[in-house]
Amino acid sequence: MLVNRVRSGLALAVALAAASVPATSHAQLHQPASVVEVTPYAGYMKIANYADGPFGTNLSNHNGYVVGAQLAFRLTPNIAVIGNLARAGADLQVGVPILGGINVGSSTLWLYDAGLQLGLPAADRGGVAVSPFVQLGAGAIHHDIGSSLIRSQSTNLAYNAGVGADIMFGRSIGLRLLARDYIGRFDAREATGFDLGTDVRHNIALSAGVTLAF
Numbered sequence: 001m002l003v004n005r006v007r008s009g010l011a012l013a014v015a016l017a018a019a020s021v022p023a024t025s026h027a028q029l030h031q032p033a034s035v036v037e038v039t040p041y042a043g044y045m046k047i048a049n050y051a052d053g054p055f056g057t058n059l060s061n062h063n064g065y066v067v068g069a070q071l072a073f074r075l076t077p078n079i080a081v082i083g084n085l086a087r088a089g090a091d092l093q094v095g096v097p098i099l100g101g102i103n104v105g106s107s108t109l110w111l112y113d114a115g116l117q118l119g120l121p122a123a124d125r126g127g128v129a130v131s132p133f134v135q136l137g138a139g140a141i142h143h144d145i146g147s148s149l150i151r152s153q154s155t156n157l158a159y160n161a162g163v164g165a166d167i168m169f170g171r172s173i174g175l176r177l178l179a180r181d182y183i184g185r186f187d188a189r190e191a192t193g194f195d196l197g198t199d200v201r202h203n204i205a206l207s208a209g210v211t212l213a214f
Contacts, residue, residue: 037072037080039176041209045088047109048201050145050186061107064090066205070176072117080117082135086110088205092145105146109203111182113139113160128167129174135162141184141203158184158203166211174211179204 047061068086075081092105115137122129142155164178182203 035074036214037074037211038214039070039072039209039211040068041070041176041178041207042067043178043205043207045090045109045206046204047088047090048186048203050143061090062093064088066111066207068111068207070209078119078121078131080119081114082117082137083114084137084139085112086205088203107146108144110142110144111139111158112142113137113158115139115160119166122166122168128169131166131168133164133166135160135164135178135180141182143186154186156184156186158182168211172213174213176209176211178207178209180207181205 043066044063045066046063050061066086066088068084071083072080073082088109088111090107092107115135117133117135119131119133122131138157138159140155141158142153144153145151160180160182162178162180164176166174166176168174182205184201185199186201
């Protein structure tokens with residue numbers, strides 16, 4: 001009787017161990033392959049007004065595109081140091097009540113920054129590992145403005161905060177979805193020569209990219 005119970009216990013232990021092997025292997029499959037990741041991305045950017053004038057007028061960009069690349073060095077599986085370089089472009093507009101926005105030129109934004117990424121442990125979702133994360137950083141935005149009215153450049157300090165998720169299909173490739181807010185003061189006097197205010201501006205970027213781990 002005792003021998004039968006021991007045999008039954010051993011059989012149960014072996015069965016449980018065998019059942020756990022695929023889950024463990026699957027979890028390991030989606031762990032970062034190394035400490036370096038590169039994510040080229042593209043998306044849409046809502047660019048804040050450059051300046052607000054009298055009687056409801058403003059100088060702004062029509063919402064445009066953003067393309068860039070992000071480099072990450074993982075300190076742990078869930079903590080990484082990141083660097084980011086991006087370019088955004090849009091039509092420059094003068095906003096006039098009733099008439100709406102009138103295109104008067106174009107502007108280009110260069111965004112560069114560094115910061116930290118803090119992520120949650122990856123969760124298995126039907127064979128795909130999903131890991132939400134937040135990003136915090138600081139850097140600068142370089143504005144290159146060109147129109148018949150204004151032609152100037154300005155570089156301003158900007159902070160950023162973002163939320164997103166990594167969707168890993170294996171150890172070396174995945175999809176990154178990211179929403180980022182670039183927060184800073186646009187120096188209208190430096191760019192235009194007029195004191196139009198330096199209120200805090202929010203530039204929202206929504207993007208998707210392919211993450212490659214090395």
